[in-house]
Amino acid sequence: MTKPLIQLKNVTKNYGDVQALRGIDLTINEGEFFSLLGPSGCGKTTLLRTIAGFEDVSGGTVMISDKDMANVPANKRPTNMVFQSYAIFPHLSVAENVGFGLRKSQMSKVEKNAAVDQALSMVGLDGYGSRAAHALSGGQRQRVALARALILKPKVLLLDEPLSALDKKLREQMQAELRNLQRQVGITFILVTHDQEEALIMSDRIAVMFDGEIAQLADPQTLYRRPNSRQVADFIGVMNFLPATVTSVGDTVTAHVDGLGAVSLSGDQFAKDVQTGTAHVGIRPETMSILQESDTGGANVTAAVVEDRAYYGDMTYYDVRLDGGDHIITISMKNLVDRAVLERGEKTRVAWNARALVLFND
């Protein structure tokens, strides 16, 4: 099932003095929905383009299906790309765009037309074949770009921020469609995005990149719950950081956390190279709760004061100061029917779970 399809070994890419990629090691499997996530300028597009063959690597090797791609130009690689601008040929109709790559195929004209129709219906554009390319909306262009790439049945489909030009509603719809399409065709998708939510929703695995390097490679849940550095934790969702002192290291780690007291952490909550001394722990806003007077809470309850709150309708975000610490942390609460929204300055209690903590070395 998990057969490696793309293997990058120590890939580097320099543009003059700029190191766009610094030693990328990466294996992407067959049939996987893989995302490259990272802030602007971290090298996502560059990495995608080295796989597609538009950029030569400065060092390292790119292998697809166990074949070294060093001397294989873009038009000979088993990859197809959906460009950020979609790159729809303005002088061709929709059908001519979709059938562009079929010129050299052995199919008869009738078969080609049937393939184009099928590709168009796969992306929900039945009957659009004779339309002019410029008479399409953003979402439709994107579908044409998808159909044009998928009709060639590539081993890998590369998508460079394909949804960033769409409005929120259409984007969400396309996210679901893209995911379904990938399951349906079973082709490996590599998606570049700087939208962490999009990556979490769609991917089997995500590589988080910073500054030309992969900071963490994991499935969405691990990435969200067990980020391996403060930088990753900060990039994905919201995380509170509290200063801590690691007191003992072993199979479990004990630490004293500002505002929470002594905690014991098990294997997946800290890095292997953890040492005693100062560190930080991270905790997500939704893993903690603001208790009401009637609530008994669990094992870990800490008194706190509401410093500020923001009411979002479905959720309320509280900024609270924990007793015994001078750090303000954010807690998000669902606005259930019987739950009052606390006001600024109110005293309250906060329940938390030690399993939700992640320890980061300083």
Added chain:
Amino acid sequence: MCILGFQKGTRLHLSLARNSRKIWVSGLGKRSVFKINNRDQLRGMALVSPTLIYAILLLAVPLAVIFLFSFWTQDYLTLDRSFTLKNYREAFSDPLYRTLLFRSLWVAGGVTVVTVVLAFPIAYFVSFHVTPKRKSLWLFLITIPFWTSYLIRVFLWKVILGYNGVLNSGLIGLGLVDEPLTFILYNANAVVITLAHAFAPFAILPIFVSLEKIDRSLIEAAQDLGESKYQTFRRVTLPLAVPGIVASCLIVFIPTIGDYVTPRLVGGPNGLMIANMIQVQFLKLNNAPLGATLAVLAMVSVTVIALVFIFLNRKYLRSRS
């Protein structure tokens, strides 16, 4: 655009009715209405009027005069102003004029083909292979031939192409030919060579602009879809450059038909064109009406050819969209 100043505390209401051509400004004490369209038009007219007056005086009026002349006749020293088609009959019946007009069209066509075919690779190179920072420098270099007068350039070609010219002495010196080549001066070839050089920058620029407008990701997309560099050029770059190529063709073709300096200087007797005959009629033979008739016929031919060309291009563009 219309509010210049109003007293403090004055509430200003601007309502722009969708289909109305007026903007209502209330709250300025007195209600004032600006007919924006007329104002804009006035302003626009004011802007173009110097050019317009200039064009009418120096283009439309002479054209009209030429047109009138073509229906008159010259009677030795006096002008017979009675309307007649005699000049046209003469122009159509004498094979000399037809030969000259066809040669003009033929030479202009040749110049256009040579110029555009040579201009395309240069425009392509500057657009695709020169780093963006250097592009303006290259364009600047391309316009350098314009720094010398057209006449001087034509004379220089005479020096280059002549019997004892630079080219011939070079070829003889290298032992490539035994005696000077004679087919390169004082004939239509020389006219084509000289005009092609003169019009090169005019042809390069429109093609360059149309190539610059091509989104580079389209080129990558074509390669990504499996096409070689050559096929990408044939299927994407070239079709998208067609508007620039058409513009170049027109820019070169239209003025070369009427050129008379170059054929006069380097064309020899077999390289003369219709414009030379027009000049002869006006100045030497003192037959302005016949000259005017030939001018009208030349203009009509150019217009017809240009219109056919534009029509074909339109059709091509429409079939694309």
